[in-house]
Amino acid sequence: xxxxxxxxxxxxxxxxxxxxxxxxxxxxxxxxxxxxxxxxxxxxxxxxxxxxxxxxxx
Ligand SMILES: [Zn+2]
Numbered sequence: 001x002x003x004x005x006x007x008x009x010x011x012x013x014x015x016x017x018x019x020x021x022x023x024x025x026x027x028x029x030x031x032x033x034x035x036x037x038x039x040x041x042x043x044x045x046x047x048x049x050x051x052x053x054x055x056x057x058x
Contacts, residue, residue: 013053019045023052 015021026040044050 016045016048016052016054018047019052021052023048023050 016023019025023045024042025045027043028037029039029041030036031038045052048055
């Protein structure tokens, strides 16, 4: 039974393309009616829900 060699690293999980495997993304914090950006805040990645792994490979 031949096993196709597709990826030498791992075929189970891939890094989330949004947070690059960190599980967190930087969000811009805005305040006021003018939506002035006052800084960035670290938040959970909604793509992988903080797991850092791509939920749907392929
Ligand atoms: Zn992510």
